[in-house]
Amino acid sequence: MPKHKTPRQRGKLSLSRYFQVFKPGDAVAVTQELSQLFGYSHRLQGRTGHVLKKQGSAYYVEIKDLNKPKRYLLKPIHLKRIQETAA
Numbered sequence: 001m002p003k004h005k006t007p008r009q010r011g012k013l014s015l016s017r018y019f020q021v022f023k024p025g026d027a028v029a030v031t032q033e034l035s036q037l038f039g040y041s042h043r044l045q046g047r048t049g050h051v052l053k054k055q056g057s058a059y060y061v062e063i064k065d066l067n068k069p070k071r072y073l074l075k076p077i078h079l080k081r082i083q084e085t086a087a
Contacts (some may be wrong), residue, residue, distance in 0.1 A: 001012075003005065005034050020076040022051045022059055027084040030061070033077045040072060049084060 013035065022028065031049045032038050049063035049072075058075050 001084065002032070002034060018077050020079065020081070022079065022081065024051055024053055026051045027082050028079045029060060029082050030063070030072075030074065030078060031080045036077055037071075037074070038078060040074075051068065051079075065069070 007085065013033070015068050017033075027048065027050055030046065032042070032045050044063070047063045047065075049061045052060040052062050054060075055073060058073050059079065061072050061074050061079070063070050063072060064070070
């Protein structure tokens with residue numbers, strides 16, 4: 001779990017990451033942006049799930065926790081698009 005940014009990552013935020021657009025059904029991973037307020041437990045870092053819908057500027061993401069689906073409302077700066085593996 002990262003506690004601080006490396007010297008090369010410090011400074012302004014990446015605007016392309018701040019204004020990312022996701023569609024319902026997209027697979028995403030939770031990657032906490034350390035310079036922004038996260039608001040959830042650090043256990044959420046690295047978890048993967050699917051985007052359900054958009055609400056305001058944030059997204060509802062469904063993540064399984066011990067096979068129980070849970071929904072979180074996360075800003076797009078804390079999300080990273082991933083490719084879904086065919087299982």
